[in-house]
Amino acid sequence: MAISKSPYRGTRDFFPEQMRLRNFIFSKMAEVSELFAYEPYDGPLLEEIDLYRAKSGDELINEQVYSFKDRGDREVAIRPEMTPTVARMVAQIHREVSKPLRWYAIPNLMRYEKPQKGRLREFWQYNADIFGAPESLGDLEIIQLAIGIMKSFGANNEHFEILINSRRFVDYVFAGPINLDAEMTKKLYKLIDKKNKMPAEKFSAEVNLITNDPNKSAIFERYVSLSSMNEVETFFKETYQGSNQEDDFSKSLQPLMNLFSQLDGLGLKDYIKFDPSIVRGLDYYTDVVFEIFDKHPDNRRAIAGGGAYANLLAIFGETPLPGIGFGMGEVPLTDFLTSHKLLPDFSKQTVDILLGYLDTTAEKASFEIAQKLRNGSIKVEVFLGEAKPKKIFSHSDKKQPNFLLILGSNEIESGEIQLKDLKTKAVHKIQLSDVDKMIELIKGSR
Amino acid sequence: MAISKSPYRGTRDFFPEQMRLRNFIFSKMAEVSELFAYEPYDGPLLEEIDLYRAKSGDELINEQVYSFKDRGDREVAIRPEMTPTVARMVAQIHREVSKPLRWYAIPNLMRYEKPQKGRLREFWQYNADIFGAPESLGDLEIIQLAIGIMKSFGANNEHFEILINSRRFVDYVFAGPINLDAEMTKKLYKLIDKKNKMPAEKFSAEVNLITNDPNKSAIFERYVSLSSMNEVETFFKETYQGSNQEDDFSKSLQPLMNLFSQLDGLGLKDYIKFDPSIVRGLDYYTDVVFEIFDKHPDNRRAIAGGGAYANLLAIFGETPLPGIGFGMGEVPLTDFLTSHKLLPDFSKQTVDILLGYLDTTAEKASFEIAQKLRNGSIKVEVFLGEAKPKKIFSHSDKKQPNFLLILGSNEIESGEIQLKDLKTKAVHKIQLSDVDKMIELIKGSR
Numbered sequence: 001m002a003i004s005k006s007p008y009r010g011t012r013d014f015f016p017e018q019m020r021l022r023n024f025i026f027s028k029m030a031e032v033s034e035l036f037a038y039e040p041y042d043g044p045l046l047e048e049i050d051l052y053r054a055k056s057g058d059e060l061i062n063e064q065v066y067s068f069k070d071r072g073d074r075e076v077a078i079r080p081e082m083t084p085t086v087a088r089m090v091a092q093i094h095r096e097v098s099k100p101l102r103w104y105a106i107p108n109l110m111r112y113e114k115p116q117k118g119r120l121r122e123f124w125q126y127n128a129d130i131f132g133a134p135e136s137l138g139d140l141e142i143i144q145l146a147i148g149i150m151k152s153f154g155a156n157n158e159h160f161e162i163l164i165n166s167r168r169f170v171d172y173v174f175a176g177p178i179n180l181d182a183e184m185t186k187k188l189y190k191l192i193d194k195k196n197k198m199p200a201e202k203f204s205a206e207v208n209l210i211t212n213d214p215n216k217s218a219i220f221e222r223y224v225s226l227s228s229m230n231e232v233e234t235f236f237k238e239t240y241q242g243s244n245q246e247d248d249f250s251k252s253l254q255p256l257m258n259l260f261s262q263l264d265g266l267g268l269k270d271y272i273k274f275d276p277s278i279v280r281g282l283d284y285y286t287d288v289v290f291e292i293f294d295k296h297p298d299n300r301r302a303i304a305g306g307g308a309y310a311n312l313l314a315i316f317g318e319t320p321l322p323g324i325g326f327g328m329g330e331v332p333l334t335d336f337l338t339s340h341k342l343l344p345d346f347s348k349q350t351v352d353i354l355l356g357y358l359d360t361t362a363e364k365a366s367f368e369i370a371q372k373l374r375n376g377s378i379k380v381e382v383f384l385g386e387a388k389p390k391k392i393f394s395h396s397d398k399k400q401p402n403f404l405l406i407l408g409s410n411e412i413e414s415g416e417i418q419l420k421d422l423k424t425k426a427v428h429k430i431q432l433s434d435v436d437k438m439i440e441l442i443k444g445s446r
Numbered sequence: 447m448a449i450s451k452s453p454y455r456g457t458r459d460f461f462p463e464q465m466r467l468r469n470f471i472f473s474k475m476a477e478v479s480e481l482f483a484y485e486p487y488d489g490p491l492l493e494e495i496d497l498y499r500a501k502s503g504d505e506l507i508n509e510q511v512y513s514f515k516d517r518g519d520r521e522v523a524i525r526p527e528m529t530p531t532v533a534r535m536v537a538q539i540h541r542e543v544s545k546p547l548r549w550y551a552i553p554n555l556m557r558y559e560k561p562q563k564g565r566l567r568e569f570w571q572y573n574a575d576i577f578g579a580p581e582s583l584g585d586l587e588i589i590q591l592a593i594g595i596m597k598s599f600g601a602n603n604e605h606f607e608i609l610i611n612s613r614r615f616v617d618y619v620f621a622g623p624i625n626l627d628a629e630m631t632k633k634l635y636k637l638i639d640k641k642n643k644m645p646a647e648k649f650s651a652e653v654n655l656i657t658n659d660p661n662k663s664a665i666f667e668r669y670v671s672l673s674s675m676n677e678v679e680t681f682f683k684e685t686y687q688g689s690n691q692e693d694d695f696s697k698s699l700q701p702l703m704n705l706f707s708q709l710d711g712l713g714l715k716d717y718i719k720f721d722p723s724i725v726r727g728l729d730y731y732t733d734v735v736f737e738i739f740d741k742h743p744d745n746r747r748a749i750a751g752g753g754a755y756a757n758l759l760a761i762f763g764e765t766p767l768p769g770i771g772f773g774m775g776e777v778p779l780t781d782f783l784t785s786h787k788l789l790p791d792f793s794k795q796t797v798d799i800l801l802g803y804l805d806t807t808a809e810k811a812s813f814e815i816a817q818k819l820r821n822g823s824i825k826v827e828v829f830l831g832e833a834k835p836k837k838i839f840s841h842s843d844k845k846q847p848n849f850l851l852i853l854g855s856n857e858i859e860s861g862e863i864q865l866k867d868l869k870t871k872a873v874h875k876i877q878l879s880d881v882d883k884m885i886e887l888i889k890g891s892r
Contacts, residue, residue, distance in 0.1 A: 002763030003500050005538045008522060011490030013535050016549070019486040035820040037797050037827035040465040044457030044568055045491070045524070045554055046512075054449050066492075068514035071558050076454060078491070078524070089459050092451045098844060100830060103462070108491055108554075112517050122490055134831035140813070141830065148820065265810050266817060317448030351483050364711050367586070371712060374481040374594065381483035384546060384587065385580035398544060 010113065010121025020346040022124070025330055025337075026106050028152045029126045033104040036145045038128055041103045043085035049075045051084045054315040064111040078110040082127040082327065083284070083312070090131055091316035099132030099321075106330075118301060118332050126304075129325030136255050139288045139308060140262050142324045146292060146304060147271050149328065154342045160303065163275035164259070164290045167307065169232075170279055172252035173223055177239040178216045188220065192279050195224065196300075224276045229260050232274055259288060286310040288324060294336050303336050304328035351401040352442050356383035356392035358408035366407050369435060376439035396422070403442055407432075421445060456559065456567025466792040468570070471776055471783075472552050474598045475572045479550040482591045484574055487549050489531035495521045497530045500761040510557040524556040528573040528773065529730070529758070536577055537762035545578030545767075564747060564778050572750075575771030582701050585734045585754060586708050588770045592738060592750060593717050595774065600788045606749065609721035610705070610736040613753065615678075616725055618698035619669055623685040624662045634666065641670065641723050642746075670722045675706050678720055705734060732756040734770065740782050749782050750774035797847040798888050802829035802838035804854035812853050815881060822885035842868070849888055867891055 007013045014022060030040065049067050061067075067077040079085060082105060090101060105127050113119050128145055130138045143162060150160055174185045187210045195203055207217045219239060226232050236253055256274075263272050280289040287308035294301055306326020313321050337343045353373065357366045363386065370380045381401060383392050389406060396404050404420040411417045411432060419428040419438055423445065430437050453459045460468060476486065495513050507513075513523040525531060528551055536547060551573050559565050574591055576584045589608060596606055620631045633656045641649055650667065657663045665685060672678050682699055702720075709718050726735040735753035740746060752772020759767050783789045799819065803812040809832065816826045827847060829838050835852060842850050850866040857863050857878060865874040865884055869891065876883050 003496055003534070003761045004494065005534055005762050007490045007534075008492050008494055009518075009520075011492060013490070013538070014486075014488040015535065015539065016485035016487055019488055022488070023486060032820075034796075035823065035825050037795065037825060039462035039795050040460075040469060041462055042460040042465055042468070044453045044459070045556065046454050046457060046568070048450065048454055050449055066514075066516065068512075070512065072455075074455075088449070088451055088453075089461065092459070093461065098841065102827075110491065122492070137830040141828065144813075144817070262810075262813075266813055315449045316451050349483065349485050350480075364708075367590075367708075367712055371590070374478075377481065379481050379483060381548075382587065384583040395544065 008121075010115040012120065012122065016349065017346050020349075021334070021343065022330065024344070024346065025153075025333065026124070026126075029106060029149055029328075030104070032145065032148045032152045033128060036102065036141065036148065038102040038104040038130075038145070041086070041089065041105050042107060043079070043082070043089060043105075045078060045108075046076045047079055047085060047088075049077045051088060052077055052080070054084075064113060066110050066112055079107065080109055080111045082107050082109065082125060083129075083325070086127065086129055086325075087312040088316065090321065091313045091318045094131065094313070094318065094321050100138065101129075101131040101323075103131075104128040118335055120331055124330045126328040126330070127325060129323050131321050131323035133323075135287075135308075135322065136258050136262070138322075138324045139255075139259050140266075142306070142326060143259075143263060143272070143290065144266070144268070146290075146306075146326055146328075147268060150292065150303075153337055155337070155340065157270040159295055159340050159342075160271075160292055160336070161295055162272045162290050162292050163278045164256070164272055164288065165275055165278040166253070166256040166288050167279065167285050168287050169252050169256055170276075172248065173219075173239075176248065176252075178211070178219050178223075180211070180216070184210055189279055189281065192224065192277055193281055195277050226274065226276045229257060229274050233257070256288065280305060280307050284309045284312060287322075290326070292328070294332075294339070296339060299336070299339055301332055301335075303332045348400055350379065351381045351399060352379040352446075353403040353405060354381050354383060354392070354396050354399060354401040356395075356404075356406045357386055358389065358406065359386050361409045362386075362407035362412050365412055365432065369405075369407075369432075369438075372435040373439060373442075376435070376443075378439055378442050402445060405438075454567075456561040458566065458568070462795065463792050466795075467780070467789065468776065470790070470792065471599075471779065472570070472572075475552060475595055475774075476550070478591065478594045478598045479574060482548065482587065482594065484548040484550040484576075484591070487532070487535065487551050488553060489525070489528070489535060489551075491524060491554075492522045493525055493531060493534075495523045497534060498523055498526070500530075510559060512556050512558055525553065526555055526557045528553050528555070528571065529575075529771070532573065532575055532771075533758040534762065536767065537759045537764045540577065540759070540764065540767050546584060547575075547577040549577075550574040564781055566777055570776045572774040572776070573771060575769050577767050577769035579769070581733075581754075581768065582704050582708070584768075584770045585701075585705050586712075588752070588772060589705075589709060589718070589736065590712065590714070592736075592752075592772055592774070593714060596738065596749075599783055601783070601786065603716040605741055605786050605788075606717075606738055606782070607741055608718045608736050608738050609724045610702070610718055610734065611721055611724040612699070612702040612734050613725065613731050614733050615698050615702055616722075618694065619665075619685075622694065622698075624657070624665050624669075626657070626662070630656055635725050635727065638670065638723055638725050639727055672720065672722045675703060675720050679703070702734065726751060726753050730755045730758060733768075736772070738774070740778075740785075742785060745782070745785055747778055747781075749778045794846055796825065797827045797845060798825040798892075799849040799851060800827050800829060800838070800842050800845060800847040802841075802850075802852045803832055804835065804852065805832050807855045808832075808853035808858050811858055811878065815851075815853075815878075815884075818881040819885060819888075822881070822889075824885055824888050848891060851884075 052061050065077045065080050069075050106124055108124050110122050113121055130142055174180045191206055207220055211217045226235055278289055278291050285307035289307035291302040292304040304326050308324035310322050311320040355366055355370055357363055370382050373380045415432045417430055417432050419430055498507055511523045511526050515521050552570055554570050556568050559567055576588055620626045637652055653663045653666055672681055724735055724737050731753035733754035737748040738750040750772050754770035756768050757766040801812055801816055803809055816828050819826045861878045863876055863878050865876055
């Protein structure tokens with residue numbers, strides 16, 4: 001029986017068009033990262049599963065990780081996210097290197113998901129982190145970087161926004177004015193995560209079920225209705241009565257307010273928005289959390305998400321090293337760029353020159369010229385095998401190279417060739433031996 | 447108990463220095479591939495195991511593949527090589543696209559190996575293939591491409607050579623003059639593969655055991671002693687007595703001789719050598735086979751290997767489409783480049799400018815200038831947080847940016863800054879607002 005030609009469920013074959021698109025996206029990400037002096041890194045595809053048991057949520061391990069035992073009976077997993085790996089790597093070297101560490105990677109990850117739009121089993125995810133920066137300045141830089149990447153694709157504040165919150169602030173609201181215990185806090189976090197997926201009445205009912213107290217529910221409902229930093233400030237002042245306001249304020253809210261004011265100062269006001277529903281589950285985040293959202297009403301989805309963590313290195317027995325980072329999946333990003341028509345056309349290969357020959361007498365010369373052109377950084381496609389002009393023209397129409405050169409016994413004998421510029425239709429008569437002239441013309445028209 | 451900080455056995459953490467090296471190697475491979483009009487592709491990390499059962503050798507499946515059942519009870523494997531994937535992908539589209547197809551990829555692969563020098567469990571492998579080319583011209587181009595990649599790293603015929611053989615020729619020697627049956631042929635192929643790992647007497651003894659005939663052994667021993675195409679031709683003429691020489695010659699040896707003569711014609715004579723011990727196991731190869739070898743006597747190892755195949759698509763029930771391709775592992779390549787001192791230093795990050803500030807009054811201006819410089823494609827590291835000059839200088843000494851700019855209240859008040867070129871030690875006085883001038887100076891010194 002014939003073997004299946006399809007890729008494994010939830011994974012993709014990247015044919016040249018898709019691969020050029022992927023390369024384009026990855027190279028922009030790398031380019032902007034380097035402009036911010038972030039350095040590239042990568043880790044292994046497989047990690048021992050204990051790394052994820054210690055770091056990631058239960059759902060990820062129990063339901064989504066591709067794990068198995070190797071031939072030495074060691075339990076391993078294909079990386080479902082990059083943060084545990086980067087933490088493991090930083091734990092190895094953080095004592096010897098100067099801080100902050102600025103790192104980025106674009107690893108392939110796998111999760112056992114039910115494949116659907118925007119969600120696949122194998123995907124790539126850009127990751128950037130800054131470790132050991134003076135606190136709010138790391139937050140500022142990483143959000144600048146996130147905006148910089150989006151802008152490098154031609155996206156602006158009409159296309160996307162960054163929704164920001166602070167775990168420190170949320171934790172304080174839950175523990176302070178609402179006065180919830182740890183169990184209730186956990187439940188409310190989960191509920192916030194699901195807020196946008198349920199009707200308002202259902203949400204209220206669930207809140208009441210958890211707090212079992214109309215006053216607490218009212219404060220919580222007011223919290224989730226906050227839509228700007230001004231409202232947040234008023235909310236804080238009105239609800240934190242009786243607490244040591246100044247201390248609490250500077251601990252729980254001031255850093256977030258500083259961040260907003262710094263981003264405003266850099267002219268990024270129209271890119272950022274406070275959003276009480278951004279809490280990033282029960283992960284390792286301890287401070288600022290954010291998500292980049294598509295502004296298109298039909299496509300309200302997160303393209304990227306991240307946050308600050310106080311202590312990612314604890315599981316390795318290392319001293320705390322705070323940081324902030326984010327991940328950006330190529331699948332939602334590509335969907336975003338496609339729906340906003342921000343992607344160039346990648347269907348055609350870029351070839352500088354197609355070089356064909358009419359008879360075997362010109363074969364050797366063709367290969368020689370091709371080699372010399374390539375030494376001059378010209379992308380050359382040789383039409384392999386002698387062929388009639390019609391066949392070469394037809395291939396040229398399909399591939400659309402910038403230049404066309406056809407050699408035959410005439411050219412070999414006369415020593416003169418005709419180099420056709422297919423964009424301007426100009427025909428350049430050049431000596432067969434003058435490859436430098438050809439290189440100059442081809443480069444000049446790029 | 448603390449979690450281990452080490453990567454999983456046989457895999458690597460790529461810290462920035464190693465990652466810059468890897469990026470350098472991959473970008474050279476991609477660059478040269480594009481000069482030859484090869485298009486990029488990639489396939490999934492996981493494939494269903496049947497794909498490898500149908501294509502790869504037994505050893506690979508039984509001993510070296512990372513395979514497991516997914517949560518849907520489907521048996522999958524982490525790709526141990528790229529050829530089955532590229533065959534699967536080509537099988538999907540070969541009817542609709544114009545030939546030849548020229549494709550390259552640089553996938554990460556995994557094999558369950560005992561880690562040792564030059565051999566790891568996770569590694570990357572450059573792969574290039576040309577499908578559907580007029581026969582010997584595909585061989586010619588792919589070997590040109592292999593040489594082109596090696597040369598792009600500064601390697602030449604003093605550092606490496608390409609050892610070439612032809613499965614068609616070897617098969618004919620075994621079936622013709624030596625007159626072996628299929629079973630013996632299989633055994634001799636395996637023996638040839640191991641030739642360089644055993645003493646000459648042991649090799650002879652093993653040959654005798656297999657052929658059980660002194661005459662056959664003598665012919666075989668003569669075959670393995672052939673060291674040039676001239677000797678091959680003489681050997682053919684002397685041993686093929688009684689056969690239909692002309693036909694046999696044109697079928698089994700002529701294509702290989704043409705390839706050598708074409709490569710000679712392109713000035714590549716000093717890069718290529720006939721080698722009877724290159725047979726590439728019992729894989730899917732049917733014609734030209736080759737390996738790139740390090741010439742250094744202490745490091746005689748294959749850096750790359752490949753060959754021509756008549757019918758990679760048969761298992762998908764597709765019509766035959768001949769091709770030729772090769773794989774080049776980054777591990778042996780890096781070892782090769784390191785031992786021949788062909789690698790640049792990647793220990794330092796490239797930063798155009800380090801921008802520090804002495805007090806918070808200069809913070810906002812620093813971030814603003816950084817943002818403008820980055821818009822002009824300048825790589826900027828901001829020294830986060832106010833700091834004394836000494837601290838900024840010390841960091842600058844460590845990171846070695848090309849330029850240094852330190853802002854303080856003086857600069858903000860006067861509106862004039864001093865941009866230091868750390869290579870020439872020149873100090874440029876510029877208006878704080880004249881970011882274009884800074885960009886010009888920084889770019890001019892690259």
